[in-house]
Amino acid sequence: MEVAIGIDIGGTSTKIALVDISGKIMAKKSFSSHAPGGADAFFPNLSEAIADLSGQFSGEFRLAGIGVGAPSCNELAGTIEGAANLPFQEPFPLVQLLKEAYNVPVWLTKDSNAALLGESRYGSGRGIQNFILITLGTGLGSSIMANGKLVKGGSGLAGEAGHIRVANNNRKCACGKTGCLETYVSALGLKRTAMALMAEEMTESDLRAYSFEQLNAQLIYEAASEGDTLARQVFEITGKVLGDKMAELVAIFEPQAIVLAGGVSAAGQLLIDPMRKQMERELLEFHKNKVRILNTSLATNEAALLGAASLVWDQKKSVPVS
Amino acid sequence: MEVAIGIDIGGTSTKIALVDISGKIMAKKSFSSHAPGGADAFFPNLSEAIADLSGQFSGEFRLAGIGVGAPSCNELAGTIEGAANLPFQEPFPLVQLLKEAYNVPVWLTKDSNAALLGESRYGSGRGIQNFILITLGTGLGSSIMANGKLVKGGSGLAGEAGHIRVANNNRKCACGKTGCLETYVSALGLKRTAMALMAEEMTESDLRAYSFEQLNAQLIYEAASEGDTLARQVFEITGKVLGDKMAELVAIFEPQAIVLAGGVSAAGQLLIDPMRKQMERELLEFHKNKVRILNTSLATNEAALLGAASLVWDQKKSVPVS
Structure with a gap:
């Protein structure tokens, strides 16, 4: 074969x-x-x-x-x-x-x-002519399907939504810039937010037992699933930041759906609920309640x-x- | 005929x-x-x-x-x-x-x-497969050509870059939201920025003779052309805000060009110079010095x-x- x-x-x-x-x-x-x-x-x-x-x-x-x-x-x-x-x-x-x-x-x-291409051919994007894919791994990848075609940009370098700016964000990014979206919305971003929250809040949390090197998105997800307040707050903040920027992308593109993929997307509603809430709050009237937020239907x-x-x-x- | x-x-x-x-x-x-x-x-x-x-x-x-x-x-x-x-x-x-x-x-x-469509067929966008058009009139209109095709969105409502959010912007927008890009980057935006500057600065300016109702983008342009410091500052701020958000759009789309049209685009370099400077500062390394900023070649x-x-x-x- x-x-x-x-x-x-x-x-x-x-x-x-x-x-x-x-x-x-x-x-x-x-x-x-x-x-x-x-x-x-x-x-x-x-x-x-x-x-x-x-x-x-x-x-x-x-x-x-x-x-x-x-x-x-x-x-x-x-x-x-x-x-x-x-x-x-x-x-x-x-x-x-x-x-x-x-x-x-x-x-x-x-x-x-x-x-x-994988989502469009085999996954949650099947049959959808206009959608944005956000891939949440170590960083944040993005890609856009418009009019049924991949938006590649002038020289194939489109799709860097991981490096659009989040307001009042002073986190340094691996790209050399400051304030990039992926410094919040990614596996590493979750960890940074958890560390910052531990510094700011007095809330008890299982996450306080881990060093920066030990901590990872999976541990934060597990703690949040078990009701750890601080871990849940990490997802609240992450979803809110993502929803805020997605509202801007919806204003520009009006996609029919936003598909989330990558390891961090396994967090599901922990991430999607605060994301949807913030996105809908920020959308123009005529864009509200139209854009579906989907998780990938493909295996992680x-x-x-x-x-x-x-x-x-x-x-x-x-x-x-x- | x-x-x-x-x-x-x-x-x-x-x-x-x-x-x-x-x-x-x-x-x-x-x-x-x-x-x-x-x-x-x-x-x-x-x-x-x-x-x-x-x-x-x-x-x-x-x-x-x-x-x-x-x-x-x-x-x-x-x-x-x-x-x-x-x-x-x-x-x-x-x-x-x-x-x-x-x-x-x-x-x-x-x-x-x-x-x-006008720019693509008869104007500055001729032969360019990937470009963003920003139309600066009373508000800010935007439209995107990707892969040689107009990006319309799921129901024809894409292209609302006028309503993406500018950081730390508390200006109310005609759309009902707060902080939209067009509250800075538009004819009305120029006027609001001029008014705010007159309130903050002690700089003498010809613009101080006009009421809010009397002032308009043309008067600010004329004052700036004659060297009025405050009027020039209005264009500096406007260009910087636009350049900042365009850097985000370049990250996402990697257009070959950004074409400026509409009445306010007649300001030319007064607007384009600070816009380019800020945009280039904010771009990822591999996007720098690639995206042309063009004025419409069509009559206003x-x-x-x-x-x-x-x-x-x-x-x-x-x-x-x-």
């Missing part, structure tokens, strides 16, 4: 999967994007993971191609450059390396675009993998069969 | 023009959108202006259709509703009224969309008229000739 490899390079881990044309994941694996050795160690780690994956999959297969979603990539050059959360300081020629190693077509797009973090793999199938379709 | 009527309904005045297919304006006219009598008086005034226009044009013509650009319109219903700066409180059935009166096809789109306020009329020609083209 024919399969595609989908690769989703994230700020924390890199996921890879063997995917068939129906969107079925035959085998998958992940490894740390920050393994010792920096950029130099990344490609050998990736190759090893691909070899391991091929071994895991028991069936016979022919590799149709490789699709990659990665932050801050240059689609035309096939390189990753300027990604704030990755150890790739220089343009990293990933497409070339993969082509040389596997001798198949390789497609590269921004991680958030890959996730959007599979949207980008499926979307990356779908680049291979999309491309195959566009080549005439002779 | 065949002509289209283009109508541009603005917060202050309504402009109409007879336009041929090449985009040449054969005759034009304008009247106050706020004539005594409110919504009831508007259609008779419009009809009178159309009759007058037809009289002005000496040649024989056949009317191919009417295209209208208007704020806050419902394209599907053919009505104007909820426009903050117009005396039309209820859904105003403009398309139906025009069809009944003139018995030709009538097309309605948002004023900012009409302007975008003609973009929306031409774009509205072009709806007629676009539609004619899409109907097969048998």
